[in-house]
Amino acid sequence: MxxxxxxxxxxxxxxxxxxxxxxxxxxxxxxxxxxxxxxxxxxxxxxxxxxxxxxxxxxxxxxxxxxxxxxxxxxxxxxxxxxxxxxxxxxxxxxxxxxxxxxSIGSTRREKLDHYLASQLNHHPMADERVNERLKRYQIHHPHLDLSNPRQTSHAQYWYNLHIVLVNDGRYMEIRDELLQGLQKMIVNAANAKGHWLSRAAIVSDHIHLTLGCKLEESPEEVVLSYMNNLAHACGMKAVFRDGYYVGTFSEYDFWVIPRPSAESSAPPSKLGEGVGVV
Known part of the structure; x- marks a missing residue:
């Protein structure tokens, strides 16, 4: 290996x-x-x-x-x-x-996030319409994997949903059929191998969005790095992504449904790390 x-x-x-x-x-x-x-x-x-x-x-x-x-x-x-x-x-x-x-909860509800991923090609259109049509073939959507449904263990009922964003190094635009096909196939195979509920993958020329349900014993870091390395393998073991990523939790509910003890909580809770905008 x-x-x-x-x-x-x-x-x-x-x-x-x-x-x-x-x-x-x-x-x-x-x-x-x-x-x-x-x-x-x-x-x-x-x-x-x-x-x-x-x-x-x-x-x-x-x-x-x-x-x-x-x-x-x-x-x-x-x-x-x-x-x-x-x-x-x-x-x-x-x-x-x-x-x-x-x-898992977040600042955006599942339905809104799913719509955002579904519209990625419209958000990031290419000048050549033939490339737009090509990218459409490599989008992944599994509506039968409903991330609003809970998963269970012998002692837990849980929802563990992650939104992952991987950005190409240097914002390089990948539009080659063989590479896009390899990325699509690897995402599906990796999700199946790990028992993840892959709901959607939005593959555009210079970045990838994933929404998926994961297992309790996996940290978000483990999940993201496994996909980054599997996709690098699909690209000939090349460092295709930036040395960084975005990962966020989400579900049917967001912060606003949680009662606040005081008026000072008028925005989502502060985080342990610095956030950046999601592409």
């Missing part, structure tokens, strides 16, 4: 917006929530930022969480719930049920 071209070291400054609604279920209603600040501090070092907590009946703690690309959703569940159990063990020794819910 050749060494990967794209690694965490070569892609040190990705743009990202990774946010989650995480629900844990208590055995009994807690009366003390003084643990929240300490729980925030304990998880911050792992790239898990607790932005908000709200308790709701029946016996549900709902957290709004932001993470770094290196953090797999499974780690969110393990760290937050495990550390909270330790913080309350003196008063509630067996605090939680084993099941939990996790939903």
């Amino acid at each position: 050749p060494d990967p071209i794209y690694t965490p070291k070569t892609c040190r400054e990705p743009a990202y917006q990774l946010d989650w609604s995480y629900s844990v279920f208590w055995h009994q209603t807690p009366t003390d929530f003084s643990w929240l600040e300490e729980l925030k501090q304990l998880n911050e070092k792992d790239g898990i930022r607790i932005l908000q907590h709200e308790f709701q009946e029946p016996k549900v703690s709902q957290f709004l969480i932001s993470t770094r690309p290196q953090v797999a959703p499974l780690i969110i569940a393990q760290r937050v719930k495990g550390r909270l159990q330790r913080l309350v063990r003196d008063t509630i020794p067996n605090a939680f049920q084993r099941n939990y819910g996790l939903r």
Whole structure:
């Protein structure tokens, strides 16, 4: 196996917006929530930022969480719930049920994002209409893979949807049939091999958008780098993309459906990393 071209070291400054609604279920209603600040501090070092907590009946703690690309959703569940159990063990020794819910959320809802990807060729038309017709043949859409549906494990119901953007190095415009066909085939094969729900791939001349559902144990960073390296392999093991990427979470819901504790939250929560515009 050749060494990967794209690694965490070569892609040190990705743009990202990774946010989650995480629900844990208590055995009994807690009366003390003084643990929240300490729980925030304990998880911050792992790239898990607790932005908000709200308790709701029946016996549900709902957290709004932001993470770094290196953090797999499974780690969110393990760290937050495990550390909270330790913080309350003196008063509630067996605090939680084993099941939990996790939903990726974002600043844009799934329907709007899907429409945006579907219209990429109109957003980025080529001067030669023959090239536009050629690019149309390499778009990928799998409407039967509905990312609004949850995935399940023995203890979790979850939605883990990612929007990935890869930009060609130097904004090079790739319009050769054999390369476009290779990219299309590799995206489909990689998604099938990894068990991803590939909803849509918008392949334009100088960048690629992907929307897909992933597995809990995979970090966003792992997912993105695997596609970057697979696509580089399809192009003859060449560094075809910039040493960076955009990755964001999304679902049926966005930030605006989450109640805010105060008026100061009039915009989506601040992120752990710097964001950039999505092409």
